[in-house]
Amino acid sequence: MPAPADGGRRSALMDTGARVCDFLSDMDSTVSQNEPLAPHTWFGLGGAARWMVQPRSIEQLCTIVRRCRQRDVPWRVLGLGANLLVSDDGVDGVVVRLKSPVFRTIRWGSARDGRASNLKVIVGGGTDMNRLSLEAARHGLSGLECMGGIPGTLGGIVRMNAGGRLGAIENVVHNVTVVDSTGLLRTLSNDDVGFQYRRTNLGDSIVVEATLALSPDDPLRVRERLLQIWNDKKRSQPMADYSAGCVFKNPPGHSAGQLIDQAGLKGRTVGGASVSRIHANFIVAKEGATARDVLTLIGIIRREVAAQFGIELELEIEVWGPRMMYASGPMEQTQLA
Ligand code: EPU
Numbered sequence: 001m002p003a004p005a006d007g008g009r010r011s012a013l014m015d016t017g018a019r020v021c022d023f024l025s026d027m028d029s030t031v032s033q034n035e036p037l038a039p040h041t042w043f044g045l046g047g048a049a050r051w052m053v054q055p056r057s058i059e060q061l062c063t064i065v066r067r068c069r070q071r072d073v074p075w076r077v078l079g080l081g082a083n084l085l086v087s088d089d090g091v092d093g094v095v096v097r098l099k100s101p102v103f104r105t106i107r108w109g110s111a112r113d114g115r116a117s118n119l120k121v122i123v124g125g126g127t128d129m130n131r132l133s134l135e136a137a138r139h140g141l142s143g144l145e146c147m148g149g150i151p152g153t154l155g156g157i158v159r160m161n162a163g164g165r166l167g168a169i170e171n172v173v174h175n176v177t178v179v180d181s182t183g184l185l186r187t188l189s190n191d192d193v194g195f196q197y198r199r200t201n202l203g204d205s206i207v208v209e210a211t212l213a214l215s216p217d218d219p220l221r222v223r224e225r226l227l228q229i230w231n232d233k234k235r236s237q238p239m240a241d242y243s244a245g246c247v248f249k250n251p252p253g254h255s256a257g258q259l260i261d262q263a264g265l266k267g268r269t270v271g272g273a274s275v276s277r278i279h280a281n282f283i284v285a286k287e288g289a290t291a292r293d294v295l296t297l298i299g300i301i302r303r304e305v306a307a308q309f310g311i312e313l314e315l316e317i318e319v320w321g322p323r324m325m326y327a328s329g330p331m332e333q334t335q336l337a
Helices: 022-030 058-071 129-138 154-159 219-236 256-262 291-309 330-336
Strands: 031-036 048-053 075-077 084-086 091-096 106-112 119-124 173-179 185-189 206-216 273-275 283-285 318-320
Touching (some): 022 031, 058 075, 058 091, 058 206
Parallel strands (some): 048 091
Antiparallel strands (some): 031 048, 106 119, 119 206, 173 206
16 A cells, blocks of 8 residues: 555635634644645545644643534544545544544553453554554464554544454454543443444544453464465555545445446546456545545446445445535435535
């Protein structure tokens, strides 16, 4: 997978002149305005965020959420941008990045959690999952091998219950600490998070940290399993192209990639966006692609698969429109496209 592109695409929002950033003015050094989002996403597409904020502490994060709420300004967290499509018009809200060290620490536990086989590890929401899974292997801790090759921050991965055929993050989450939509810090049990296949009920809550329960194992064996899964992905997925991973969730009992392939859509292209010839559940973006190309292609795929197999594909990626009303249902998807 390449580094995010320098999109250089300026959104309509940037040309209308920025509103005075008064409500975050006392956080000056951590706020930027009209920040292009394309370089922060793996698709390398889309417009700018009106505000991007990098809080330095949990207290500052709580304040940001409270103020956004008071002013009816939408907010979202941007992790590694690996599962995200930003609209060409950008985002008229606050994009939060958890890059400060306070959100990226890993505390390797020594106390057992009651079950002799488990060890607790407390991980900041902004922590890179690939770093975490490699370090877990070095510590001789098993449970994150199924995350091999899945790009993202722990917070993003918990939020969408990311995983693969061999398991998802829900299997190892003990509890999650979030700043909720009212700006309060809360700890949620695994059950409270409402994990389902590639979804949770976290909504506007921001994952500050999670406690994971991992099992002691031989470091070399853990590392071997992790790299094996990583290598399988390199063989079967277009890792060298600009994409956002699997675009659609697998419908119950089916593989979205197989359905799209069987519908004859591999290679179907709109502008600079194409259905990957390596794995049909990936849309790859070439130089010159726009978010609209991707959204139009998404619409074509959904219609074709529905027409041929009677199955409605649901988006796995997040789509951020100007008010961040990201898509989940068919109607919203059509409107965004
Ligand atoms: N297939 C095709 N044509 C294609 C792609 C796949 O016929 O173009 C067939 C495969 O031959 C296989 C079946 O579809 O028989 C399933 O394919 P695959 O093994 O690639 O798994 P998947 O269900 O498409 C899921 C996750 C991936 C994860 C892999 C491996 C979802 C939506 N996708 O893919 O996750 O990497 O398993 O564990 O759950 C992601 O979430 O972004 C992602 C890529």
